[in-house]
Amino acid sequence: MKIDILAIGIHPDDVELSAIGTLMKHAAEGKTFGLLDLSKGELGTRGTADTRYEEAMNAAAISGAAFREMSDVPDGLFTNTPEQWLKVVYYLRKYQPEIVLCNTPQDRHPDHGRAAQMVVDACFYAGLAKIETLTTDGQPQAKWRPKAVYHYIQDQQLTPDFVVDITPFWERKMEAIMAFKTQFFSTDNQMPSTPISGKDFLQFMEAKARVFGRAIQTEYAEGFIAVRTPGVRNLFDLQ
Numbered sequence: 001m002k003i004d005i006l007a008i009g010i011h012p013d014d015v016e017l018s019a020i021g022t023l024m025k026h027a028a029e030g031k032t033f034g035l036l037d038l039s040k041g042e043l044g045t046r047g048t049a050d051t052r053y054e055e056a057m058n059a060a061a062i063s064g065a066a067f068r069e070m071s072d073v074p075d076g077l078f079t080n081t082p083e084q085w086l087k088v089v090y091y092l093r094k095y096q097p098e099i100v101l102c103n104t105p106q107d108r109h110p111d112h113g114r115a116a117q118m119v120v121d122a123c124f125y126a127g128l129a130k131i132e133t134l135t136t137d138g139q140p141q142a143k144w145r146p147k148a149v150y151h152y153i154q155d156q157q158l159t160p161d162f163v164v165d166i167t168p169f170w171e172r173k174m175e176a177i178m179a180f181k182t183q184f185f186s187t188d189n190q191m192p193s194t195p196i197s198g199k200d201f202l203q204f205m206e207a208k209a210r211v212f213g214r215a216i217q218t219e220y221a222e223g224f225i226a227v228r229t230p231g232v233r234n235l236f237d238l239q
Contacts, residue, residue, distance in 0.1 A: 009036070
């Protein structure tokens with residue numbers, strides 16, 4: 001299956017929190033997207049790898065993703081080594097995305113920045129023919145390099161290189177986020193508190209989207225950082 005956009009996160013729910021509205025918007029315009037969780041989020045304070053997998057699949061169904069894959073990069077304990085980035089190369093070659101979205105270059109959670117660099121490196125190496133990866137039936141994969149890599153902004157309020165209006169998709173974005181029932185605020189959830197489990201975190205999410213939206217005179221937006229300087233076809237396409 002070839003897709004237009006592959007959104008990658010080191011943890012289940014990274015993409016939902018930061019870029020799912022943008023993906024929904026592009027799907028509504030006829031583009032295809034898939035989701036890849038590099039780890040199972042097994043070190044998370046709340047929930048388990050099994051519950052997070054179930055929640056992730058529910059969120060994918062809400063968002064309309066063509067698929068959701070979950071790799072076995074160790075949560076928290078990974079380094080940017082060939083053993084790990086070759087796993088990313090495998091998925092890049094399997095789905096041949098034109099655009100890759102991935103974690104932010106720096107953030108409160110140290111996994112995010114490390115995963116971001118690992119994905120950027122993998123996107124380059126996936127285009128080298130002499131780096132060999134195999135399909136599940138043992139056949140050599142063809143080389144593939146995405147045209148662009150963009151980092152979605154997560155917890156820290158970094159300055160975006162561009163923002164995407166997601167106003168029509170805001171409610172469905174929140175529905176996808178809340179599919180992760182163990183992770184976010186609920187009056188019925190008695191698990192230990194974390195920096196993202198309080199009601200104030202959901203309020204922060206809305207406030208951040210409104211700040212990004214204000215820059216383009218819309219209600220809600222998501223922000224992205226570009227690896228390379230993006231170009232525009234003409235000045236009138238800028239919002």
